[in-house]
Structures are given as C-alpha cells and as structure tokens.
Amino acid sequence: xxxxxxxxxxxxxxxxxxxxxxxxxxxxxxxxxxxxxxxxxxxxxxxxxxxxxxxxxxxxxxxxxxxxxxxxxxxxxxxxxxxxxxxxxxxxxxxxxxxxxxxxxxxxxxxxxxxxxxxxxxxxxxxxxxxxxxxxxxxxxxxxxxxxxxxxxxxxxxxxxxxxxxxxxxxxxxxxxxxxxxxxxxxxxxxxxxxxxxxxxxxxxxxxxxxxxxxxxxxxxxxxxxxxxxxxxxxxxxxxxxxxxxxxxxxxxxxxxxxxxxxxxxxxxxxxxxxxxxxxxxxxxxxxxxxxxxxxxxxxxxxxxxxxxxxxxxxxxxxxxxxxxxxxxxxxxxxxxxxxxxxxxxxxxxxxxxxxxxxxxxx
Numbered sequence: 347x348x349x350x351x352x353x354x355x356x357x358x359x360x361x362x363x364x365x366x367x368x369x370x371x372x373x374x375x376x377x378x379x380x381x382x383x384x385x386x387x388x389x390x391x392x393x394x395x396x397x398x399x400x401x402x403x404x405x406x407x408x409x410x411x412x413x414x415x416x417x418x419x420x421x422x423x424x425x426x427x428x429x430x431x432x433x434x435x436x437x438x439x440x441x442x443x444x445x446x447x448x449x450x451x452x453x454x455x456x457x458x459x460x461x462x463x464x465x466x467x468x469x470x471x472x473x474x475x476x477x478x479x480x481x482x483x484x485x486x487x488x489x490x491x492x493x494x495x496x497x498x499x500x501x502x503x504x505x506x507x508x509x510x511x512x513x514x515x516x517x518x519x520x521x522x523x524x525x526x527x528x529x530x531x532x533x534x535x536x537x538x539x540x541x542x543x544x545x546x547x548x549x550x551x552x553x554x555x556x557x558x559x560x561x562x563x564x565x566x567x568x569x570x571x572x573x574x575x576x577x578x579x580x581x582x583x584x585x586x587x588x589x590x591x592x593x594x595x596x597x598x599x600x601x602x603x604x605x606x607x608x609x610x611x612x613x614x615x616x617x618x619x620x621x622x623x624x625x626x627x628x629x630x631x632x633x634x635x636x637x638x639x640x641x642x643x644x645x646x647x648x649x650x651x652x653x654x655x656x657x658x659x660x661x662x663x664x665x666x667x668x669x670x671x672x673x674x675x676x677x678x679x680x681x682x683x684x685x686x687x688x689x690x691x692x693x694x695x696x697x698x699x700x701x702x703x704x705x706x707x708x709x
Contacts (some may be wrong), residue, residue, distance in 0.1 A: 350446075351411035352377035353427045357445040358409035358548050361398045364442040369393055381405055417549045421522050422538070423450040436460070440567040440593050444546035448522050450534075451542035456513060460490040461598075461629060462565045462590070464583040465499025465575035470608055473499060473576035476600050478506035479689065480573065483626035485512025490541070492517060494558075494565055495530050499575045499583070504537055509686075513541045517565045519558040521551035562586045563593075570636050571596035573623060577611035584611045587620070596632060598623045652696075655679065659687045660696060663707040670703040 347355075356362055356377055370380045373391050380388070380402065388399035401408065418425055425446050426432050432453045437443050447453075461484055463477055477499045481491045485507035493500040495516035507514035516537050520526045522545050525534055534543050546564065547557060562585055566572050572590040574597070577583035590597055597620035602609020616622050623629060652660065662668070662676035674684045688705060691697040698706050 347378055347381070347411070349377055349429070350425060350427060351415070352381055353446050354411040354414050354425060355381060355405055355409040356402075357546070358411075358414065359398075359401050359405055360408060361401055362445075364445055366393055366398065367445055414549060417523065418448055421450060421549070423448050423522055423543075425449070426453075434458075434460075434568040436570065437564065437568045440563065442563065443567070444564060446546065448545045448547075448549065449542050450522055450544075451538035451540075453515070453542050453544070454513075456488070457490045457515065457568070459488065459633070460492050460515070460569045462569040462572040462586070462595075463491055463493045463499065463503035463575060464562075464565065464572060464577075464586045465612075466577055466581050466583060466608060467496055467498035467500075468608075469498040469502075469576050470602075470606070473600070473602070473608070474502045477502035477575045478509070480575070480600070480623065480626055480629075481506030481514075482510045482512075482689065484629065485510040485514065487626065487630055488512075489629075490515060492565055492569055494519065494561065495525075495527075495534060495537075495543070496558075497527055497530075501530060501533065503575075504533060508536055508540070511540075515541050515568070516543045517561050517568075518543060518545050518553075519547075519561040520553035521545055521547045521549045523549040524552045526553040558582065559585055563589050566590040566595055567593055569595060571598055571629065571632070573598040573600070573629070574612045574615055574620065575600045576602055576609055577615075578608050579610045579614075581611050584615075587615055596636070597621065598629060652691075655683065656687055656691060659684055660691060660707060663697065663705055667700055667704040667706050670705070673705065 369391050374380045374383055385399045385403045388394055388402050389396045425448050427446055428438055428443060463481055481503040485491050490513040491503055491507040492515040493503040495518050504514050514537055525531055537543055566586050566589045572595050574583050574587055587597055599612045599615045599620040600623050602613055658677045662673045674681050677684060692699055696708055698708055
C-alpha cells in the first residue's frame with residue numbers, strides 16, 4: 347500500500363478527521379503505519395479514543411482504496427494529499443486541512459491568488475448581478491474565484507468567472523459522485539474544463555446538514571480573502587465569514603439595502619470591520635499587501651483592440667450620459683448583446699455606468 351492509498355483509506359474511516367489524523371501522524375510517522383498499528387497504541391493517542399481506534403483496526407470494513415481511486419478515475423478525477431504540489435498551499439496553513447482532495451480538473455499555481463465568493467442561496471436580483479459582475483472582474487484581473495456550487499450567489503460567482511474566461515473552483519459539500527445541486531451538473535462540467543471541482547468527501551458521500559459547513563472551511567481556507575455578497579442574519583454565509591476570520595483571511599462585503607432582511611448579516615459584517623466593496627478595485631488594491639508576487643494582470647485595452655460588436659456599442663455612446671435604451675436603438679444590437687457588451691467595456695474601463703442605467707464613454 348502506498349501513501350495515497352493509505353490516506354484515501356483513512357479519509358473513509360468513520361470518526362476520523364484532519365485534527366485526529368495530525369495527532370496520529372505525529373505519533374506513528376506515516377499514514378501506512380497508522381493503519382497497521384495496534385488498537386492499544388492508537389487509543390493511547392490524545393483525542394483518538396477506543397471507538398476510533400477500533401475503526402482504524404477494522405479499516406478494511408470501511409475502505410477499499412484501490413476501488414475508490416478507480417471510481418475517481420472513472421469520473422475523470424484524481425486524488426491528492428497534502429504532500430502533493432497541486433495541494434493548495436494556503437490550505438495547508440489552516441487548523442484542519444483536508445486529508446485528501448478529490449479533484450476534477452486541475453489546481454494550478456495561479457490559484458494562490460484566490461478570492462472566495464459566498465452568499466445566500468435565496469438572493470435578490472441585485473445580489474446575483476453584483477456577484478456575477480465582481481466575479482467577472484476578479485477573474486478577468488487574474489484572480490481565481492472559489493465558491494461552493496450552491497444555488498444563488500455561488501452559482502452567479504462561477505458563471506461570472508467563466509464569462510470572463512478566467513479560473514474558478516467549486517468546492518462541493520458531497521462526494522463527486524453525488525453532485526449537489528443536480529441542476530448544476532452542466533455548470534460543474536464547464537468549471538472542470540478550465541478550473542476544478544473539488545471535494546474532500548469519498549465519492550459516494552451524499553450531502554447533508556453537516557457536510558456543507560465542513561466544506562466551507564476549504565472554500566475560505568484556500569483563499570486570501572472572502573467576499574460576502576448578500577447574507578441574512580442567519581445565513582450560512584456568515585459561518586464562512588466566521589471561519590475566514592478565524593483563519594486570518596481578509597473579509598469583504600457588498601453593502602445591501604438597510605431595510606432588507608436579506609442583507610442584514612452582510613451589512614453587520616461591514617459594521618464589524620469587513621471591507622466595504624463597491625468595485626473590484628476595493629479588492630485588487632489589497633493585493634500588494636498580501637502577495638510579494640502579483641497575479642498577471644491583462645494588458646491594457648484600447649478601442650483599437652475591440653471586436654465589431656464592442657465598437658458598435660462604444661460608438662453609440664457620446665461624451666454625455668446615454669440611456670441604455672438609446673444605446674440599443676443606435677447600435678442596432680439586441681438588448682442582451684448590448685448589456686453583456688457594456689459590461690465587458692466597463693471591465694476594460696472604456697465605459698462607466700451611472701445611476702439609472704445610463705452610461706458614459708471614458709475614451
């Protein structure tokens with residue numbers, strides 16, 4: 347049995363967890379040695395106890411690592427441990443790093459510059475659009491956007507990053523073979539093509555109330571900062587915010603309406619010291635404080651670099667404020683095409699959006 351197989355087996359044993367594993371490794375030196383230690387030796391380790399020691403001694407009843415690795419391969423995934431270069435370096439720093447990670451896609455060195463985006467599953471249109479826009483901007487600027495593939499803000503964050511042709515990582519609260527929510531299966535496929543879908547749970551693990559908070563520590567742990575887009579007073583996103591604070595990550599929050607219960611939690615975070623985010627610059631300005639080596643930012647875009655559709659929209663704008671309806675009428679493009687193109691031009695800082703869906707040219 348090799349190290350990877352031993353780690354996969356340990357990860358499948360009931361009551362085993364990262365903290366207990368760390369204590370066992372300190373005592374026995376390797377994952378392989380743990381599996382073949384005597385029960386009395388195992389139970390003597392602080393925090394292990396007789397029940398877990400018995401489970402470890404009977405590990406073959408719970409785990410077939412060779413079969414588990416084949417299941418992962420059949421899903422187009424691979425499994426990594428903390429000793430692998432692909433394992434996120436920031437994740438090694440937290441109190442309870444995952445024993446293994448099942449990865450569908452690839453984790454790369456670029457993912458050192460990662461921001462988590464979290465928020466409510468039942469969110470407002472304002473929050474959805476904010477999550478998409480900010481995730482688009484962060485991904486376009488070279489950051490990796492990580493979220494949980496859940497409905498609502500998570501989905502919007504992944505979609506925004508993909509729209510920018512940037513990197514995004516989905517950390518799910520189930521095994522890769524039990525993807526949740528099922529309607530995001532196609533989105534997960536797209537994420538895996540250019541980023542990664544990640545889980546610490548064995549392939550067949552079904553989601554439940556416990557698995558989601560457990561996975562949240564990975565979302566925050568692999569990021570230098572966590573952006574809360576919208577969260578009510580009892581939102582699960584606040585659990586992620588608390589984890590981020592405990593892990594020493596920077597907290598960011600998008601302000602919401604003061605009379606909206608859906609934004610009460612995120613607004614409170616700003617009161618308590620989270621950095622208020624209005625534009626992506628509020629996050630990008632912190633990069634020199636966090637990293638000695640900055641992410642590769644895209645080259646400056648000029649009007650000469652635009653495609654014909656972008657040029658039409660830019661030409662439809664004057665030096666004065668122009669209403670969205672006027673841009674649509676002048677350009678001859680559909681409303682959907684104009685809206686997406688204006689967003690792209692705004693990201694490239696060639697256009698600025700003003701209140702009331704009005705736009706002005708900056709070049």
